[in-house]
Amino acid sequence: MAQFVITHGSFKVDGKWLGVGDAIEMEPKEAAKHSDCLISKLEFEAEKAGEAAKQAALKGKAVSK
Amino acid sequence: MPYDRSAFVTRTPQEDIAFDFMVDASAYVADKLFAPKPVDKADKKFYQVDLSKLKLVNIDKGTMAEPDTVDEQLFASNVSLKEKKLGGWVNPRDERDADIKSLLGDARKIKQITNQILIGREYQAAALVTNTANYPTALTSAIASGSRWNEAGGDPEADIITAQEAVRNYIGGGVTPCNAIVMDIACFRKLQTSPNLRTRTMYTKAGPVPQELVQAYLGVDHLFISTGRYSAKLEGIAESLGGFYGADNVVLFKYNPSVALEDVSFGVMALMDSPFWVTVTPDPKRMGPAGPARFVQVGSEWALAPGMVESSSSTKFAAGYLLRTVVA
DSSP states (O other), X not given: OEEEEEOSSEEEETTEEEOTTOEEEEXXXXXXXXXXXXXXXXXXXXXXXXXXHHHHHHHHHHHHO | OOSOTTTSOOOSHHHHHHHHHHHHXXXXXXXXXXXXXXXXXXXXXXXXXXXXXXXXXXXXOOTTSOOXXXXXXXXXXXXXXXXXXXXXXXXXXHHHHOSSGGGTSHHHHHHHHHHHHHHHHHHHHHHHHTOGGGSOGGGEXXXXXXXXXXXXXXXXXXXHHHHHHHHHHHHOOSSOXXXXXXXXXXXXXXXXXXXXXXXXXXXXXXXXXXXHHHHHHHTOSEEEEEOOOEEOXXXXXXXXXXXXXXXXXXXXXXXXXXXXXXXXXXXXXXXXXXXXXXXXXXXXXXXXXXXXXXXXXXXXXXXXXXXXXXXXXXXXXXXXXXXXXXXX
């Protein structure tokens, strides 16, 4: 099992509906079927960290002006 | 009957053969998902009303007060027909010598070519409707292991109700905005073994859960089962026969076979009002004892597009819902 984050649509897991941004556990082989709707949690966190760094850099630039 | 015979015309007996074959080809369901709409030119606009018509406005105004205005915003989606055609040879000597001549003549060739065109159309239609990227995020979902419809924890009726509610937020349409479902025969066969559906018939029906009961449980007026098969075989690769819509996808959609351009349906198939052209050309360079070889060409023009989109800036289907991995 590996951790993924939903990026498009929703998933029904154990009778509960999960939506965009929710984490989901799935076999990588199974997750491959939904590659356009899921992203691995590691990748998601790296993207999030990258985005935060970009925002911080932009903020710094705005302050330095 | 998706093809209104009073709206689509044929001009020759050969076009009749192609048209009638298309109408009878019940293995394909593209004409259910994409309602055939006759058009008279290659570029056409399809209009849609946006949600401004649902705006709550102040209606309490006296005689001397000016009324609030009602703005019904229309927007258009451009649809451009694309040309499609295929050809094939008829050998007059083979036809002369055949024990069953009808298998080798022009009519048979026209049907065979039309079938290949329909396979191409079905493939293109399925590629559009089974692609999650073509749906708003609220109109597609996947069922994970344990909740699938042929598993003990599966609940197809509840999942369809959830999907109906999601579509209603986009297109309105009363209690059940979507009145039809498309699924591949492989998916249907698995759904027949759903424990949830079996328990409903175990004391009253012999044999597998029948199609009309599956349709009734899912709460739709039409259950279209795609039985068409195609081979994705390329040169040098082993035969690979399969269905068009995937063995575990279900498309819940608004079926409306009306030919009127303003009527809402999940998808539209803009089709020239004379849907086929057919030519049979003798080739003087290929003569034989039974005359010249004949080249048969069948062609059509169409475009597949959403019948209703999410918004004026979107090309995503709004009058339907894609459920994936519904069966194990």
